[in-house]
Amino acid sequence: MSALSLLSPCALFSSSEPEDLAEGRPAGETCSSSKDCGSGRACVESRCQSLETSIAGELLAAAGRELYLAGDMRGAIDAYNDAFIAFERKGLVAPPDVRCEAAETAIAAGDAEIPRDQAARLVHECALSSLPFSKARTAALEALSRLRHDGLSLERLDRDAPADAYFTARPLRPTADSIAVSISINEANHQGYAEVRERLESGPLRAAAVDCFIQAWELTQAKAAEANIEVNFRSRLRDMGSYDIYEGRAEVTELPGEGFGPCVARVVGASLGESIRVRRTLSWTMPIHVSASIQ
Structure with a gap:
């Protein structure tokens, strides 16, 4: 059975499954001792947990988490699927934390593994079955x-x-095709200048500026952004024994923080x-102006 068929809206994730409503606090609620939690539950790390498991x-849920942290999304999805089957085999619903971790994995896996409407539903079901601000739910x-x-x-x-369906509104995020990028690098006759300029112009700078x-748009929703970056070149003499050479390195002046400018500077x-x-021996500075805007 495929990962996509198991990680789908079904009884495994349903928030309407019957729960043990014996006297005491429900699973997931904070507690100071096991007697706060009532029959069939115990206080574990200050939260009521069901003793039925x-x-x-x-184990399979733990494997899913490890695979997720290692970046193996397909392996993580398969492990969570197997975990849900194991809980179901014992007549149990997977605990809220496990459901929430599986939902986080489904979102991270992307549309190629789990359609985003389906992944969003898993997150919604996670939220409906867990307490506000719990760690797994928040993630x-x-x-x-x-x-x-x-x-x-x-x-x-x-x-x-x-x-x-959850993605029913008009998308606001700009697409790569809708972004115009301008890169301006001054002309100069310094030794090494043309080679550095060629490296920048032939590299991934334009595509990276779009990214x-x-x-940056996700943080600010600004329709345009620009960055002024300086590349500094300095050469020095190297004694090679029978002959000398002059070698220079170009380094960018890093911009602090996050946002468009620092991101472009790193690229x-x-x-x-x-x-x-x-x-x-020589030194020079290459000013670079990069701007991007939504067309």
């Missing part, structure tokens, strides 16, 4: 929040039952490459 399900909601500009309907998340703009720094041989 599937050890196999717990799942944070993962979904990164898609809030892609047409996510926030109103549907406040409903008391899961929906079939940097989209990342420029990564594009400068190895040292460049010149004929003498």
Whole structure:
């Protein structure tokens, strides 16, 4: 059975499954001792937890988490699927934390593994079955929040039952095709200058500027951004024994913080490459202006 068929809206994730409503606080609620939690539950790390469990399900859920942290999304999804089956085999519903971790994984896996409407439903079901601000619930909601500009309907998340579709609003996030990028590098006759300029102009700077703009847009929603960056070149004499050479390195002046400018500066720094041989000791500065805007 495929991962996509198991991680789908079904009874495994339903928030309407019957729970043990014996006297005491429900599973997940804070507690100071086990007697706060009532029959069939114990106080574990200051939260009421059900004593009924599937050890196999717990192990498989732990494996899913480890695979997620290692970046193996397909393996993580398969492990969580197996965990849900193990809990179901014992007549149990997977605990809220496990459901929330699986939902976080579904969002992180992307549309290629789990359709985003389906992944958003898993997050909604996680939220409906868990207490506000619990760690796993918050992580799942944070993962979904990164898609809030892609047409996510926030109103549907406040409903008391899961929906079939969540991305029903008009997407606000700019697409790569809608962003115009301008890169300006001054002309100069310094030794090594043309080689550094060629490295920058032939590298991924333009495409990276688009990515940097989209990342910055998520924080500011600004329709335009620009960055002024300086590349500093300095050469020095190297004694090679029987002969001497002059080698220079270009380095970018880092911009503090996050946003469009610092992001572009990091890309420029990564594009400068190895040292460049010149004929003498020298230093120069290359100013670069990068701007991006929504067309």
